[in-house]
Amino acid sequence: MRVALFVTCVNDALYPGTGIAVVRLLERLGVAVDFPAAQGCCGQPQYNTGYRHEAEPLLRRTAQAFADHRYVVTPSGSCAAMLREHYPRMGRRAEAEGRGGHLTALAESLAPRVYELTEFLVDVLGVADVGAYFPHRVTYHPSCHGLRGLGLGERPRRLLAAVRGLELVELPGAQECCGFGGTFAVKNPDVSAAMGADKIEHAAGTGASVLCGADNSCLAHLDGLLRRSGPPSLRALHLAEILASTEEDPLR
Structure with missing residues (x-):
């Protein structure tokens, strides 16, 4: 199985160890991990602050970056919710305003392929014991x-x-x-x-x-x-x- 890692900008900039841990974990479980270089911020800060129009190009870029992957895995429930819940809403609102109707199709294509890490492990891989050891x-x-x-x-x-x-x-x-x-x-x-x-x-x-x-x-x-x-x-x-x-x- 091959997945794309959506590492998120917070992890990329401040917590790279989390992204490395996800790759180590998934590869230990037999999953091949791709990292599309075109990915970036999902636009959540702009969207949450009321700058919906400014977030729309980030929707487009994110959807295009992961267009070829069946599974998009992220170690962030916050960003997963942005892609799954808010992207389709953004697309529909843009379409209703007569702008960027194609955003709806991009968002609705991406949303069902996005998995938060624990969802992917439990629901897709069907595992609970990932072979970890942490004596704390x-x-x-x-x-x-x-x-x-x-x-x-x-x-x-x-x-x-x-x-x-x-x-x-x-x-x-x-x-x-x-x-x-x-x-x-x-x-x-x-x-x-x-x-x-x-x-x-x-x-x-x-x-x-x-x-x-x-x-x-x-x-x-x-x-x-x-x-x-x-x-x-x-x-x-x-x-x-x-x-x-x-x-x-x-x-x-």
């Missing part, structure tokens, strides 16, 4: 896009529970937003920081050494709070990096 106590934060937009449900927890050496502990208030919310954190910094502090407090109370998530945008917010106010025993880490870890090459 871990708690999982479900991001809002993954939880509510994509309905990932128990997929991430099933994958984490099958990791050898990993102790998975439930996060109190797990379904509450961490406070990032993209531009929400910029427009409402005090509220955002307070929400994030609550999430950190809950995570620290579990005794976990790792706060895990499937969206590095949320984890960037939480990691920033951890670096400023601790506790130093707790770190934020993307789920892909845990699943890529093995006994022969454990993450530090």
Whole structure:
């Protein structure tokens, strides 16, 4: 099987280790991974801020970059939701306004081929145990896009529970937003920081050494709070990096 990796601009610019982990993980499972060089930002920051027309060229570029791939896998529920939910909506609105009707066809062709990483592992590959080893106590934060937009449900927890050496502990208030919310954190910094502090407090109370998530945008917010106010025993880490870890090459 061959897939295309949509690494997302956040991971490409700030968390390249997550993209590397996805490739290591998928190749270990026998999946060949392509990386279309034409990919870039999906346009979510522009779209969420009200610049829909400015996001439309990014829809076109993204759809064209992945046009030849049956499976497009991304380690971001946020960007997966953008491609699957908002792209078709953008296309239809552009068409209704008499502009760029072809955007609808591009968006509707791409959307059903897009999979968030845990969806692809569980639903397409049909695996829960990916052969990972991670001897740490871990708690999982479900991001809002993954939880509510994509309905990932128990997929991430099933994958984490099958990791050898990993102790998975439930996060109190797990379904509450961490406070990032993209531009929400910029427009409402005090509220955002307070929400994030609550999430950190809950995570620290579990005794976990790792706060895990499937969206590095949320984890960037939480990691920033951890670096400023601790506790130093707790770190934020993307789920892909845990699943890529093995006994022969454990993450530090």
